Amino acid sequence: MIATYINAVSIIIGSLLGLLIRGRLSEKFKEVVFSASGLVTLTIGLSMAMQTNSYLVLLFSLVLGGFIGYLIGIEDGILRFGDWIEKRSPKKVSSEAAIGGSDFAKGFLNSSVLFCSGAMAVVGSISAGTVGDYNLILIKSVMDGAMAIIFTAAYGPGVLLSAGSVLVYQGIFTIGGSALAPLMKESGLNELSAAGGVLLLMIAFNLIGVKQFRTGNYLPALLLAPLFASLGKILSNSLPFL
Numbered sequence: 001m002i003a004t005y006i007n008a009v010s011i012i013i014g015s016l017l018g019l020l021i022r023g024r025l026s027e028k029f030k031e032v033v034f035s036a037s038g039l040v041t042l043t044i045g046l047s048m049a050m051q052t053n054s055y056l057v058l059l060f061s062l063v064l065g066g067f068i069g070y071l072i073g074i075e076d077g078i079l080r081f082g083d084w085i086e087k088r089s090p091k092k093v094s095s096e097a098a099i100g101g102s103d104f105a106k107g108f109l110n111s112s113v114l115f116c117s118g119a120m121a122v123v124g125s126i127s128a129g130t131v132g133d134y135n136l137i138l139i140k141s142v143m144d145g146a147m148a149i150i151f152t153a154a155y156g157p158g159v160l161l162s163a164g165s166v167l168v169y170q171g172i173f174t175i176g177g178s179a180l181a182p183l184m185k186e187s188g189l190n191e192l193s194a195a196g197g198v199l200l201l202m203i204a205f206n207l208i209g210v211k212q213f214r215t216g217n218y219l220p221a222l223l224l225a226p227l228f229a230s231l232g233k234i235l236s237n238s239l240p241f242l
Helices: 002-022 027-049 055-072 074-087 103-116 119-130 135-155 157-175 177-208 221-238
Strands: none
Touching (some): 002 119, 002 157, 055 074, 055 177, 074 103, 074 157, 103 157, 103 177, 119 135, 119 157, 135 157, 177 221
């Protein structure tokens, strides 16, 4: 878990630096930060989405995952949790740029998706837990810390909470790495990363104001994508004519 702790600390440090920058930004410069972070997220998301081996798997994962998410109201629940935390914080944050929730809650949601959606989080955590290889997570920590600065400058202190999301998410793969690695396989990791990339594209479009997606509702796609990839491989081996 040491590597995951380092990752969480890097996000906290980046968020604190982002808060220092945010306090000195005018509204015009905040718009620049939103646009720049949106374009960077768009680039990351597109590169991840292109890793898919099957656009059908990606499509069905997102459609079914989104349907499940809307049905149980995942995004509304996450935003309510973020708002609940904000109300109990010493200083409330303004929500001038928020849609469907405060900047605090949006920052928590979007940064959690950003830091947890990539295959690097899964592979790095499994490697750290099984063979003690921290390299991937350490590289990810630097990247996450840099993005935390940008996202906090845009959204505010809600990004700090995403350090907890990383601890839980990566902690599961670190502790259960030996059991989870054979289940994921390379094809499953590729599809998880691709689905995560599409979620990042949604966040990017939110940031640059193209369209407001309820990204949180699509989180089940991250579970369905590797599952569908495994099922597809089993079917193709059993039914070679498919």
